[in-house]
Amino acid sequence: MNTQELITAHLDLWTGAVTHKSTAGRGRNGKIELTGIKKLRELVLELAVRGKLVDQDPSEEPASVLLERIAEERARLVKEGKIKKPKKLPEIAEEDKPFELPDGWEWARMEAISEYIQRGKGPKYANSGKVRIVSQKCVQWSSFDLNASRFVDDSSLSSYQDERYIRNNDILWNSTGTGTVGRVIIVENPRYPMVADSHVTIIRLLATEPSHILNYISSPSVQQRIEPDHENSLVSGTTKQVELNSGSVKLLAVPLPPLEEQQRIVEKVDELMALCDRLEQKAGDQLEAHEVLVDTLLDALTRSADAEELSRSWARVAEHFDTLFTTEASIDKLKQTILQLAVMGRLVEQDPNDESASVLLEKIAEEKSRLVNEGKIKKEKKRLEINQADAGFDIPKNWAWVNLGELGVFVNGDRSKNYPNREDYVASGIAWINTGHIRPDGTLTRKGMHFITREKFDSLRGGKIEPTDLVYCLRGATFGKTAFVTPYEEGAIASSLMIIRPLLPIMRKYIYSYLVSPLGRSQIFRFDNGSAQPNLSANSVMMYLVPLPPANEQRRIVEKVDELMVLCNELKARLAKAGETRTHLAEAMVDQAVN
Amino acid sequence: MRQVINKLQDGIDFNTQADRHQLGDMYEQILKDLQSAGNAGEFYTPRAVTEFMVNRVDPRLDEMVMDPACGTGGFLTCTIEHKRSHYVQTPEDEQSLQASIRGIEKKPLPHLLATTNLILHGIEVPEQIRHDNALARPLISWGPKERVDVILANPPFGGMEEDGIETNFPQAFRTRETADLFMTLFIQLLKEGGRAGVVLPDGFLFGEGMKTRLKEKLLTECNLHTIVRLPNGVFSPYTGIKTNLLFFSKGRPTEQIWYYEHPYPEGYKSYSKTKPMRFAEFATEIDWWGDESDGFASRQETEQAWKVGIEEIKARNYNLDIKNPWKGEQVSHDPEKLLAKYAQQQAEIQELRDQIKQILGDALNHATREEGDQV
Numbered sequence: 001m002n003t004q005e006l007i008t009a010h011l012d013l014w015t016g017a018v019t020h021k022s023t024a025g026r027g028r029n030g031k032i033e034l035t036g037i038k039k040l041r042e043l044v045l046e047l048a049v050r051g052k053l054v055d056q057d058p059s060e061e062p063a064s065v066l067l068e069r070i071a072e073e074r075a076r077l078v079k080e081g082k083i084k085k086p087k088k089l090p091e092i093a094e095e096d097k098p099f100e101l102p103d104g105w106e107w108a109r110m111e112a113i114s115e116y117i118q119r120g121k122g123p124k125y126a127n128s129g130k131v132r133i134v135s136q137k138c139v140q141w142s143s144f145d146l147n148a149s150r151f152v153d154d155s156s157l158s159s160y161q162d163e164r165y166i167r168n169n170d171i172l173w174n175s176t177g178t179g180t181v182g183r184v185i186i187v188e189n190p191r192y193p194m195v196a197d198s199h200v201t202i203i204r205l206l207a208t209e210p211s212h213i214l215n216y217i218s219s220p221s222v223q224q225r226i227e228p229d230h231e232n233s234l235v236s237g238t239t240k241q242v243e244l245n246s247g248s249v250k251l252l253a254v255p256l257p258p259l260e261e262q263q264r265i266v267e268k269v270d271e272l273m274a275l276c277d278r279l280e281q282k283a284g285d286q287l288e289a290h291e292v293l294v295d296t297l298l299d300a301l302t303r304s305a306d307a308e309e310l311s312r313s314w315a316r317v318a319e320h321f322d323t324l325f326t327t328e329a330s331i332d333k334l335k336q337t338i339l340q341l342a343v344m345g346r347l348v349e350q351d352p353n354d355e356s357a358s359v360l361l362e363k364i365a366e367e368k369s370r371l372v373n374e375g376k377i378k379k380e381k382k383r384l385e386i387n388q389a390d391a392g393f394d395i396p397k398n399w400a401w402v403n404l405g406e407l408g409v410f411v412n413g414d415r416s417k418n419y420p421n422r423e424d425y426v427a428s429g430i431a432w433i434n435t436g437h438i439r440p441d442g443t444l445t446r447k448g449m450h451f452i453t454r455e456k457f458d459s460l461r462g463g464k465i466e467p468t469d470l471v472y473c474l475r476g477a478t479f480g481k482t483a484f485v486t487p488y489e490e491g492a493i494a495s496s497l498m499i500i501r502p503l504l505p506i507m508r509k510y511i512y513s514y515l516v517s518p519l520g521r522s523q524i525f526r527f528d529n530g531s532a533q534p535n536l537s538a539n540s541v542m543m544y545l546v547p548l549p550p551a552n553e554q555r556r557i558v559e560k561v562d563e564l565m566v567l568c569n570e571l572k573a574r575l576a577k578a579g580e581t582r583t584h585l586a587e588a589m590v591d592q593a594v595n
Numbered sequence: 596m597r598q599v600i601n602k603l604q605d606g607i608d609f610n611t612q613a614d615r616h617q618l619g620d621m622y623e624q625i626l627k628d629l630q631s632a633g634n635a636g637e638f639y640t641p642r643a644v645t646e647f648m649v650n651r652v653d654p655r656l657d658e659m660v661m662d663p664a665c666g667t668g669g670f671l672t673c674t675i676e677h678k679r680s681h682y683v684q685t686p687e688d689e690q691s692l693q694a695s696i697r698g699i700e701k702k703p704l705p706h707l708l709a710t711t712n713l714i715l716h717g718i719e720v721p722e723q724i725r726h727d728n729a730l731a732r733p734l735i736s737w738g739p740k741e742r743v744d745v746i747l748a749n750p751p752f753g754g755m756e757e758d759g760i761e762t763n764f765p766q767a768f769r770t771r772e773t774a775d776l777f778m779t780l781f782i783q784l785l786k787e788g789g790r791a792g793v794v795l796p797d798g799f800l801f802g803e804g805m806k807t808r809l810k811e812k813l814l815t816e817c818n819l820h821t822i823v824r825l826p827n828g829v830f831s832p833y834t835g836i837k838t839n840l841l842f843f844s845k846g847r848p849t850e851q852i853w854y855y856e857h858p859y860p861e862g863y864k865s866y867s868k869t870k871p872m873r874f875a876e877f878a879t880e881i882d883w884w885g886d887e888s889d890g891f892a893s894r895q896e897t898e899q900a901w902k903v904g905i906e907e908i909k910a911r912n913y914n915l916d917i918k919n920p921w922k923g924e925q926v927s928h929d930p931e932k933l934l935a936k937y938a939q940q941q942a943e944i945q946e947l948r949d950q951i952k953q954i955l956g957d958a959l960n961h962a963t964r965e966e967g968d969q970v
Binding site: 334341563564588589591 | 927936
């Protein structure tokens with residue numbers, strides 16, 4: 001298949017490529033960049049400036065003639081004293097010509113087709129005045145924003161020559177600083193008098209369609225050169241503080257078509273960009289709709305009142321399974337739903353031969369008394385009765401509602417004067433565990449663990465882990481985060497954490513699943529005081545409502561959850577990889593088309 | 596059956612070796628075409644794979660060979676050919692051969708096809724292919740007399756057995772997934788010192804829960820000495836997933852596993868109907884293989900082969916999905932290659948989704964049947 005066929009045959013596939021950003025950006029999609037559409041726009045621009053977007057018309061006045069006319073015009077302006085006599089420009093060497101031009105086109109240096117190219121000057125600022133200052137902030141991709149602009153101090157206005165005032169059809173090009181430099185805009189019919197500050201370059205063209213030059217500057221082949229490391233770099237300075245000096249701008253070779261063709265190209269580009277805008281809008285809509293669909297169908301599962309409803313809700317999910325679970329976010333929601341169904345007793349069959357949960361509770365209570373008798377734990381006050389209505393669903397007959405405090409012993413860390421601080425950390429020793437060490441898979445990290453000496457550890461009088469413990473975060477933005485203490489058998493917890501020690505260690509996997517399930521997480525909000533930085537006490541956590549299955553059923557639940565989680569995680573990983581491939585495909589498509 | 600076929604095909608004398616052989620080949624082709632047509636596809640393992648596995652397991656003349664999920668009988672007919680070309684020299688040998696093949700197939704159509712297949716390969720009376728569900732008997736009822744020397748099989752992937760079947764198995768290995776139940780059966784059915792070659796998907800390698808216990812059993816009771824990892828498309832068009840060939844011998848625990856990543860042949864981006872996998876591709880594996888008698892001492896690590904010790908496997912909780920450590924992730928710039936890669940990835944994703952859907956649906960449907968006992 002040739003390039004053109006490749007591009008069009010798989011248009012949906014590669015323009016649909018999506019990349020996940022690690023930080024949320026602006027715009028509706030926040031963390032998601034529609035890379036495919038971005039690539040499509042790049043393709044349009046690259047084809048436009050290479051003369052591949054519209055046909056050449058041999059009857060139109062060729063660019064060589066246009067250039068002569070422009071040169072005449074410039075000479076006239078020099079004579080009239082309106083512009084300075086320009087220096088003789090060097091010929092454009094073959095190797096400086098980035099690509100082949102079609103018939104009727106010519107390469108020209110920016111200065112040759114302009115009457116004015118200059119960076120603004122550093123102004124005397126005022127909060128009000130007659131003339132506005134255009135800064136780099138005003139120059140955004142596709143929009144010109146004067147809201148942020150300040151004013152020139154009126155007293156200094158006399159130092160501004162006429163040509164410094166921004167005119168209709170001027171091109172403004174940001175010229176300083178990584179992330180800002182390279183942005184370019186055309187100003188149309190400025191409503192106020194305005195000048196540029198020293199970081200913005202003004203380009204005033206002669207007899208040239210400004211949008212054509214704008215497109216060229218915006219195209220990847222030019223934008224890529226706004227990197228100090230690029231072999232054909234347009235900028236100087238370090239990566240952090242790049243500068244596009246006006247000399248580079250003047251010398252920049254631009255591809256010049258016949259004037260009429262310029263206009264035709266610009267029209268076509270506008271048309272295609274508008275289509276891209278619509279595609280983007282649609283894609284955004286689709287992503288939103290997809291999210292809503294996933295949420296609705298999965299919620300229906302956990303809110304089903306009885307077996308029949310669950311069956312129907314599941315049937316709907318199954319029917320649309322392949323459309324629903326196409327993103328990592330949807331898999332995360334599926335995982336949460338699985339956990340919720342698990343702790344509701346809906347995931348696994350009840351076995352009437354299982355010893356019921358109440359028998360299990362008795363065993364737990366026995367274990368507790370034993371520990372109290374051995375002096376290992378304190379006897380607790382009597383607890384409040386449980387109000388089942390709080391939970392909002394029914395549990396199976398042989399289950400029981402309990403408070404988390406009945407299932408485990410809660411151990412706080414030592415917060416005395418012996419509390420280790422940074423200076424006490426050593427390269428190896430006993431683990432000093434903090435919230436940041438909790439991994440998403442429910443274990444503790446090896447990399448980045450802090451250690452304290454055995455002496456320091458011995459001096460602590462609390463918060464020491466046993467191998468079958470869980471840790472739970474009580475403070476800060478990460479409250480509710482929890483993990484097994486695997487792979488550590490010895491260690492102590494920092495103040496933001498609490499140890500949950502299951503009275504029957506065999507129950508720890510179920511308790512973990514409960515804590516990370518939506519039900520477990522929602523318990524936090526029964527107690528949190530609503531402040532920005534929630535704060536839980538061990539006593540609050542003890543009151544968490546826990547649905548308790550029979551011992552055997554717990555085992556079956558945990559097994560089924562593990563089985564499904566492994567598959568979900570694998571699916572997530574593969575979706576991510578496929579997404580990457582799609583992005584690579586988009587890049588490869590554009591590369592091939594352009595070269 | 597034979598008389599019927601004789602009547603139908605005038606001109607083909609079933610009693611001559613040559614004619615029968617030729618018809619056998621044609622029959623194989625028919626079965627293969629059936630696979631591409633999507634009918635009975637799941638009962639046909641590609642010829643290159645069965646040949647390779649039989650070649651490596653090397654069943655001797657009087658070793659009892661069984662395929663408890665024999666489908667259309669591919670492994671068994673390969674075994675017959677293997678024994679004939681290597682070990683049969685006399686008419687008595689041929690008799691031993693005939694007595695040493697066993698198969699079980701649950702579904703009627705493939706059972707019929709398997710029976711016919713065996714007739715065409717010279718088995719006089721193929722009553723040793725039973726129409727039965729090998730999983731429908733209690734595991735412990737398979738006594739020592741029924742154990743076999745060699746098992747070669749490709750259990751169906753992603754299938755679920757009916758209710759009740761799993762109660763034939765010990766609690767620890769209960770599941771409704773067909774392939775897993777078969778694995779437990781295979782381990783039981785092998786004699787001490789018996790050898791097996793089994794085709795299994797990636798899901799078995801990385802799956803957890805009951806699968807973890809099953810893998811632990813496998814690695815404790817048997818020496819899983821080799822896993823050959825096949826690329827996508829071997830079983831196309833039936834399924835795009837990646838499959839693995841597991842070779843193990845019963846009687847000693849595993850100390851290390853050798854992995855071999857089978858590459859596509861030069862110039863292939865995948866397999867297809869017109870460019871299927873061929874036995875000749877396995878020449879490198881065969882050269883590299885070595886001998887079980889000395890513990891495969893001659894094996895070397897190469898760009899395709901690496902070994903993993905049992906301690907590491909235990910530390911990974913028996914996750915056997917270990918990738919080739921030599922291969923970095925190379926990003927292609929060729930749109931065609933990327934398109935192919937994306938298609939493969941999508942196929943794998945689809946398989947995973949299907950699996951999750953099945954397991955979850957199964958669980959929910961079961962769980963809700965006992966409703967009515969809510970509090």
